[in-house]
Amino acid sequence: MYTQSLSVPDGEAKGPRKVENPEYLAEFNAKIDAGGFIEAKDWMPEAYRKTLVRQISQHAHSEIVGMLPEGNWITRAPSLKRKAILLAKVQDEGGHGLYLYAAAETLGVSRDELTEALLSGKAKYSSIFNYPTLNWADIGVIGWLVDGAAIMNQIPLCKCSYGPYARAMVRVCKEESFHQRQGYDLLLQMMKGTEEQREMVQDAVNRWWLPSIMMFGPHDRDSIHTETARWGIKRISNDDLRQKFVDATVKQAEVLGISLPDPELKWNAERGHYDFAAIDWDEFWNVVGGHGQCNVDRLAARNKAWNDGAWVREAATAHAEKMAAREKQAA
Amino acid sequence: MAADMTQQNTATAEHIEYVTRLGDNALILGQRLSEWCGHAPVIEEDLALANIALDLVGQARLLLTHAGKLEGSGRDEDQMAFLRVERDYRNITMMEVPNEDFGRSTVRNFLFSTFQVLLWERLVQSSDRELAAIAAKSLKEARYHLNHSAEWVIRLGDGTAVSHDKTQAALYYLWPYTAELFAANPTDEAVSAAGIGPAWSELEAAWEAMVLPVLAEATLVVPARTPFKSYGKFGRHSEHMGHLLATMQYMQRTYPGASW
Numbered sequence: 001m002y003t004q005s006l007s008v009p010d011g012e013a014k015g016p017r018k019v020e021n022p023e024y025l026a027e028f029n030a031k032i033d034a035g036g037f038i039e040a041k042d043w044m045p046e047a048y049r050k051t052l053v054r055q056i057s058q059h060a061h062s063e064i065v066g067m068l069p070e071g072n073w074i075t076r077a078p079s080l081k082r083k084a085i086l087l088a089k090v091q092d093e094g095g096h097g098l099y100l101y102a103a104a105e106t107l108g109v110s111r112d113e114l115t116e117a118l119l120s121g122k123a124k125y126s127s128i129f130n131y132p133t134l135n136w137a138d139i140g141v142i143g144w145l146v147d148g149a150a151i152m153n154q155i156p157l158c159k160c161s162y163g164p165y166a167r168a169m170v171r172v173c174k175e176e177s178f179h180q181r182q183g184y185d186l187l188l189q190m191m192k193g194t195e196e197q198r199e200m201v202q203d204a205v206n207r208w209w210l211p212s213i214m215m216f217g218p219h220d221r222d223s224i225h226t227e228t229a230r231w232g233i234k235r236i237s238n239d240d241l242r243q244k245f246v247d248a249t250v251k252q253a254e255v256l257g258i259s260l261p262d263p264e265l266k267w268n269a270e271r272g273h274y275d276f277a278a279i280d281w282d283e284f285w286n287v288v289g290g291h292g293q294c295n296v297d298r299l300a301a302r303n304k305a306w307n308d309g310a311w312v313r314e315a316a317t318a319h320a321e322k323m324a325a326r327e328k329q330a331a
Numbered sequence: 332m333a334a335d336m337t338q339q340n341t342a343t344a345e346h347i348e349y350v351t352r353l354g355d356n357a358l359i360l361g362q363r364l365s366e367w368c369g370h371a372p373v374i375e376e377d378l379a380l381a382n383i384a385l386d387l388v389g390q391a392r393l394l395l396t397h398a399g400k401l402e403g404s405g406r407d408e409d410q411m412a413f414l415r416v417e418r419d420y421r422n423i424t425m426m427e428v429p430n431e432d433f434g435r436s437t438v439r440n441f442l443f444s445t446f447q448v449l450l451w452e453r454l455v456q457s458s459d460r461e462l463a464a465i466a467a468k469s470l471k472e473a474r475y476h477l478n479h480s481a482e483w484v485i486r487l488g489d490g491t492a493v494s495h496d497k498t499q500a501a502l503y504y505l506w507p508y509t510a511e512l513f514a515a516n517p518t519d520e521a522v523s524a525a526g527i528g529p530a531w532s533e534l535e536a537a538w539e540a541m542v543l544p545v546l547a548e549a550t551l552v553v554p555a556r557t558p559f560k561s562y563g564k565f566g567r568h569s570e571h572m573g574h575l576l577a578t579m580q581y582m583q584r585t586y587p588g589a590s591w
Contacts, residue, residue, distance in 0.1 A: 064369075064374065067368065067369035067377065068369050071368045071369035071370075074365045074366075074368055075362060075365055075366060075578050075579060076578055076579070076581045076582055077582070078413075078582035078583060078586070078589075078591040079409045079413075079583075079590075079591045080358075080388055080391065080392045080395075080408050080409060080412050081392070081591075082591055083365070083388055084385060084388050084389060084392070087365055087368065087381050087384055087385045087388065088381075088385055090368050090369065090381065091368070091377075091378055091381040091382060091385070094368075094369075094374055094377045094378050094381070095378060097374055098374050098375070098378070101374075136582060136591075186591075189590065189591060190591070193589050193590060193591075194586070194588075194589050196586060196589070197586070197589055301369070301370065304370070305369070305370040305371065305372070306372075308370075308372070308432065308433075309371065309372020309373060309376075309433065310372075311491070311493045311494050311497065312372035312373070312376075312433045312434075312487065312494065313372055313373060314490070314491050314493070314494070315486055315487050315490025315491050315493075315494030316486050316490065318490045318491045318494070319485070319486040319487075319489055319490040322489065
């Protein structure tokens, strides 16, 4: 679901290096300036390729790690209908991970090496998933706020300059919009319920609000990757997206009947936007740096799944080889 | 009130019991399979196992809704799924035992989906028209579950030495529980006589005829039958069931009467 606008360096991207060539570069820049797409077989500057590998793989990792906090509630979903919706949703996230890895593979890296980077802790994923899901309303709030913020981040990516990524994002965004509506519907239903249910919703909103608005990443003045705008990978600034999200969310919170946990949140007629409190970026960087409540558990869960599954993957490979050998022998 | 309920409730106790068994099998295996979501050996299997769980939860919703209507008590799918006591669940014991590893989950899916394919094929002809409609939908799903699990049983059994041993161990563990599927009982006899559905014992030969060749291709040894008996479908479950229910029923038990 979720590129937070992280732009946090991972480490060196691997893959074929391409000769830097001024003529090719001019052609590449002209194509981007004309609003065209760069495709997998096109020449591209090495820095562009590395940036995309980092961003797409961080996005894919986020989808896969993102299955964990929501998956935490599948076995405890309070009705069969909600269980089915949640299963389908988490399954969608896995699907997004799969085709984002496929998009990254068009840039000359393999899914296995990207997975290795995630499991070793070298690669980043969206920090939002290092927060815990503590009550059932968290499932609704993740749909509403987290998927909502992700959609704001991702809609511009449907027009990003790299074709395979842009096309993957068209499908991802459609599914995310559906998830956001389902999350909001879950919350509406709870708000119509008992006092305890309404308290659960408010508690969840209180915990997820700040992490959600941090998903847009550092302020533009602190953002380290200015080339992404030049290359048409990032088309709208972090702060503009964040403002757009806050403006849209305030009204939805009113309809829902909950308060957003920010005493400074108020309409500014002069700006035509809502003002909101300064963000505690130390918290953001602490979680990015591995010190969030769930960083260790999330990575441990992914490592366990991968290590426990090694014998299964080896069996599939061994069996495929046996079948190929038998076919060859029969021929 | 009592007279009204009698009027609505024309189904026999055996009919209700039979449909409840079908619903509970789907519910409890769906619950177990959903534990895999996010923890499978490869992403493709995260998707496949979640998909199978989703099909089973969908079947459980239809079947438990139907069972609730047949009994005329006004219980809906969620009251059936979340608010019964352990002894009232009628799934076979094999559905509730822990996943353990991908081998056991896969072998269980294979043994059970084979049975489901055979059962749904017969239930398409049920004199209970609602059940026949559910069977027609579920049959397509069960065929996919069977293809998926049979392919994996072969891959794992005929893969590496490690995968062979793990899969063989899973088969040794699960095989005794399959006897419960085919154990004769008065419910099945009554339902069969009424044309609602087959006695499950009628499916045993066809089930073996489908299961054994796949196990042979997977180079797995078929365990000998033992005196072991399990009784989940009669309401006497394993020690695992209470823990599964504690998790599954948590929200409904903690917040009685809330709607979600």
